[in-house]
Amino acid sequence: MSSIRKIAVAVDGPAGAGKSSISKLVAQRLGYLYIDTGAMYRAITWAALHAGVDVKDEIKVTALLPSIDLRLEPTKDSFRVYVNNREITADIRSQAVTGHVSQVASYKSVREFLVEKQRQMARCGGVILDGRDIGSVVLPDAELKIYLTASVDARAHRRWLEVKDIEEVSLEDIKRSVKERDLMDTTRKESPLICVPEAVVVDSSNMSFDNTVEHIMKLIIDKSALLAEEAIQVKGDEK
Template sequence: MIIAIDGPSGAGKSTISKMLADSLSMHCLDTGAMYRAVAYLRLHGDIPEHDEKSLVQLVRKTELNFHHTTSGTQIFWDGIDVTVELRAPIISQEASRISAWSAIRKVLVELQRKICGSGDFVVEGRDIGSVVFPHTAYKFYLDANVQIRASRRQQQLKEQGIIKDVKTIVAEIKKRDFHDSTRKDSPLTKAAGAILIDSTSLTKAEVVQKMIIEIEKIKEKLGKKGKTN
């Protein structure tokens, strides 16, 4: 079974995906972390800013491993755990930029499909239901008011020791939304058949519960099979 969760930055996809996976005893794959890992490679691998070809070559020859645990996805670059470093603002900005590169997306989509071929996964990102796993019956689009999303991001940054005002974060999120939704390759969009869940006024537990209820409804429609290819 593949459960796809798409949505914009700050909607709570990572946290919700982990909670949902735990509730259903499934694995969780944070595809955003994969793009941040590639951004890390670009910034630390002496790759010129617009050299897509060299970056793809580096990704293919680098030992980039993703360990999936109940607490989330750990990223290892040549055996070194870089999970914490990937949350730095500069990495997120670079990830947003290179995520528009078709060759990079192709490499990572291949890897995402390979990883998820080994079991049941909750997969979160921006093109999971529309591009990576378009045939899964379990699709969600998680969204929230931009002010709420900015407040959540501000709290995340605060926990990392980074202080930034909400107004600045709102501007950054709007810029990211525009970039993600207007890129030519796999833009952020609500996939056909995806269930929209607005988390603005919901707790994390309430969002997960709503998803579980919808998943059970889908299973009932599909019959005892409980999944689709």
């Protein structure tokens, strides 16, 4: 990849499709910068809950934003999340945050606050961002847009495996939560979850984690090579 210009990659899709874990590993293997936008929305949700703010009150959540100093700090294998110098990497994965993040993410003020931060982080190029409105709103000019999805059953089961040893929650409860979140994410007024026409759809329902990673890596490598060939062709035509 070193001889080919690194591109901006937007990965969108519903909750539980594996966007974050897959995008993170793909970025590591290709030498890209991974920006976990979902973690950023979770961090804002955690901050509101921690401050005792009613997350259903958009005005109060908006008023809290100026006091939130959000930072993602890369590590060798992942990243740490900080709010006002307090590490909350594990806290943002709690069921409480999971159950309220869609509500918080639906607020225009929160989206504007974080989208600006995300665009600033992406300006260096060679980045992979994942979320629900990356290809449509955050990086509309991304060279490659991927819509990573999976069935409700597959996503609920994956989520259950993540939390079953941490909290007591049934698979049916998680499945219900996944369906509710899908509805909220796709019908919210501000930047709803959509699959843009130019996106490459990847359904991982029956794909292993490793197979999905390899598939997305190939999409990126092939797209980068294609753009490199097109650039060479343009230069040749200009002579």
